[in-house]
Amino acid sequence: MEFTERIAPLRLVVTGGGTGGHTYPALTAVRALQARLAAHGRAVDVLWIGTAAGLEARVAPAEGIRFEPVATGKVRRSSNPLKLLSPANVRDMCRVPLGAWQARALVSGFRPDVVLATGGYVAVPVGLAARSCRVPLVVHEQTVRLGLANKVLARAATRVAVSSESTLPLLPGSARRTAAVTGNPVRPAVLAGRADKAVTALDLYGFDRSLPTVYVTGGAQGSVQINTLVAAVLPDLLHQANVVHQCGPANEAALRERTRTLPPHLAGRYLLTGYLGAELPDVLALADVVVSRSGAGTLAELTALGKAAVFVPLASSAGNEQAHNATHLQQSGAATALLGEVTPADLHTALTPLLTDPARRTTMAARSREHGRPDAAEHLVDVLLSAAGQPN
Numbered sequence: 001m002e003f004t005e006r007i008a009p010l011r012l013v014v015t016g017g018g019t020g021g022h023t024y025p026a027l028t029a030v031r032a033l034q035a036r037l038a039a040h041g042r043a044v045d046v047l048w049i050g051t052a053a054g055l056e057a058r059v060a061p062a063e064g065i066r067f068e069p070v071a072t073g074k075v076r077r078s079s080n081p082l083k084l085l086s087p088a089n090v091r092d093m094c095r096v097p098l099g100a101w102q103a104r105a106l107v108s109g110f111r112p113d114v115v116l117a118t119g120g121y122v123a124v125p126v127g128l129a130a131r132s133c134r135v136p137l138v139v140h141e142q143t144v145r146l147g148l149a150n151k152v153l154a155r156a157a158t159r160v161a162v163s164s165e166s167t168l169p170l171l172p173g174s175a176r177r178t179a180a181v182t183g184n185p186v187r188p189a190v191l192a193g194r195a196d197k198a199v200t201a202l203d204l205y206g207f208d209r210s211l212p213t214v215y216v217t218g219g220a221q222g223s224v225q226i227n228t229l230v231a232a233v234l235p236d237l238l239h240q241a242n243v244v245h246q247c248g249p250a251n252e253a254a255l256r257e258r259t260r261t262l263p264p265h266l267a268g269r270y271l272l273t274g275y276l277g278a279e280l281p282d283v284l285a286l287a288d289v290v291v292s293r294s295g296a297g298t299l300a301e302l303t304a305l306g307k308a309a310v311f312v313p314l315a316s317s318a319g320n321e322q323a324h325n326a327t328h329l330q331q332s333g334a335a336t337a338l339l340g341e342v343t344p345a346d347l348h349t350a351l352t353p354l355l356t357d358p359a360r361r362t363t364m365a366a367r368s369r370e371h372g373r374p375d376a377a378e379h380l381v382d383v384l385l386s387a388a389g390q391p392n
Helices: 020-038 056-062 081-085 087-093 096-110 123-132 148-154 165-170 188-192 195-201 224-240 249-258 280-286 296-305 318-330 344-356 358-371 376-387
Strands: 010-015 044-050 066-069 114-117 137-141 159-162 213-217 242-246 270-273 289-292 308-311
Touching: 010 020, 010 096, 010 123, 020 044, 020 056, 020 137, 020 296, 020 376, 044 056, 044 096, 056 066, 096 123, 114 123, 114 148, 114 376, 123 137, 123 148, 137 148, 137 376, 159 165, 159 376, 188 280, 188 296, 195 280, 213 224, 213 280, 224 242, 224 249, 224 289, 224 344, 242 280, 249 270, 280 296, 289 296, 289 344, 296 318, 296 358, 308 318, 308 344, 308 358, 344 358
Parallel strands: 010 044, 010 114, 044 066, 114 137, 137 159, 213 242, 213 289, 242 270, 289 308
Antiparallel strands: none
């Protein structure tokens, strides 16, 4: 009788979340790690530690990943030191010791080979628990600037992975020496879109294919600011381009009423939709120019695809991160950033040269692609396996 030696699964703790910007890069890295090891006949046991109210609490179980919540405390930042002592901050800080105890119990009980932290407040107690349990800790930063949680964890990490070389000087010296520029993981489906499928799925036969196509999005929930700007310039815009406008479900009815008087020849070049699901990769493939916010996930996708973009950063993003992201690309000619109080005229001025000058649009797209890292998930897997002392 033959006995086949069973290879022990790699045990991974993932922490991070609250928003899609922290959650989806972690999920993409998990899937890449599972695929890598499955090719060698090895499994991955994953435990995701997050917050009960965060996006990760829904995403992880839906993906068949064990999820455990811990208590967290959020620091509401302010330039006024007195506001740091707000009742909400004090109440949340009282939750920190409980979260730290819960995180340490979970990490020591699961006995992972490595911990991956992708940011968000929940990453801090879990990352520090990894350090106290002598488990290798890999911290991944999605944005150009370090998030507050990752600033704390960078000194405790075995390895720090960043999405941009511009982040390296911001790391502590000890972390900088072993840091890796991996990029920000992008879901494989985003990279596999086909323009012809978008035309078929969304019935875009009224589009004039001799004109460029603009994709407008404010994220899944939409952006009132971006919707208002685009609606104000829409008739002029449709003389220059086709437009796919993903406005958010709550905004669709009002925008549909506002745009119902478009002339038929222009209306045929305009698709208004509250939400895009499986069609999104195909719409991105179809788009020549994208108008959007400038969160880390959006930048990772658009640069991996090499898309010309006009960014309208979310002014209230933590640490003004979206403005920094957009400015970083603008400085190398890879995007246009509209900062501060943006007017419809500003948007029109930014879009017109990209729509009327194909060479300019192509140049911006090429510079965008120079910043893209479509293989970021594989590079992050390399870092995880290295930190865990495992072969790649």
